[in-house]
Amino acid sequence: MSVLQNTLIVLITLAGMEAFSWIIHKYLFHGPLWFIHKTHHRKQHTFFELNDIFSLAFAFAALLLMYKGREIFDYRFWIGSGISLYGIIYFIFHDGFIHNRFKSFKTSNTYLLGIRRAHKIHHKSLSKMPASEFGLLSASRKYFRK
Ligand SMILES: [Zn+2]
Numbered sequence: 001m002s003v004l005q006n007t008l009i010v011l012i013t014l015a016g017m018e019a020f021s022w023i024i025h026k027y028l029f030h031g032p033l034w035f036i037h038k039t040h041h042r043k044q045h046t047f048f049e050l051n052d053i054f055s056l057a058f059a060f061a062a063l064l065l066m067y068k069g070r071e072i073f074d075y076r077f078w079i080g081s082g083i084s085l086y087g088i089i090y091f092i093f094h095d096g097f098i099h100n101r102f103k104s105f106k107t108s109n110t111y112l113l114g115i116r117r118a119h120k121i122h123h124k125s126l127s128k129m130p131a132s133e134f135g136l137l138s139a140s141r142k143y144f145r146k
């Protein structure tokens, strides 16, 4: 496999993860798995919340794929890398930038501010329903208008 093909696999995995997260966030986390995800919808955030097990599950899946594909760096390795990269972006974006889990940082970037506004709207809902804006890197267009 060429560098280009491997890069494409990583990019497609990233986009796929955003779509997949959107779907499971909406239909599982705000559905049957709400009893876990609700720990992330409390007004007061604790440093560790039960909801973090979802990140751990993704990290485990990513590592497993990378491990399986490690010998010839086949597609499994690159899909695993894509999931890991998504996890890192998620961590910086969602935990760091949106929820200030470590320390706050300032920006005037329209995209970043839009994403943060949309996710704050998602968190306005302290109950299972109704909730909107399930994406992490994507949000409704209205949030990006000045
Ligand atoms: Zn949620």
Ligand SMILES: [Zn+2]
Residues within 6 Å of the ligand: 040, 094, 099, 119, 123
């Ligand atoms: Zn959140």
